[in-house]
Amino acid sequence: MKAVVAVKRVVDANVKVRVKPDNSGVDLTNVKMSINPFCEIAVEEAVRLKEKRNCFRNHCCCYRS
Numbered sequence: 001m002k003a004v005v006a007v008k009r010v011v012d013a014n015v016k017v018r019v020k021p022d023n024s025g026v027d028l029t030n031v032k033m034s035i036n037p038f039c040e041i042a043v044e045e046a047v048r049l050k051e052k053r054n055c056f057r058n059h060c061c062c063y064r065s
Helices: 037-051
Strands: 002-011 033-035 057-063
Touching (some): 002 037
């Protein structure tokens, strides 16, 4: 079995989000990003499958929000 895990970067939960001055979105300059907590769970499960030998290849792909 092969496992593919999609991973999304999100703004860190401890960072105060700032809105752009023109109200067009979130200001992401100099903001700490982290992996979505649900994606972390999926990566851990893929590693567990590989360690149990039920999976012979893992792939993680990161996409931007």
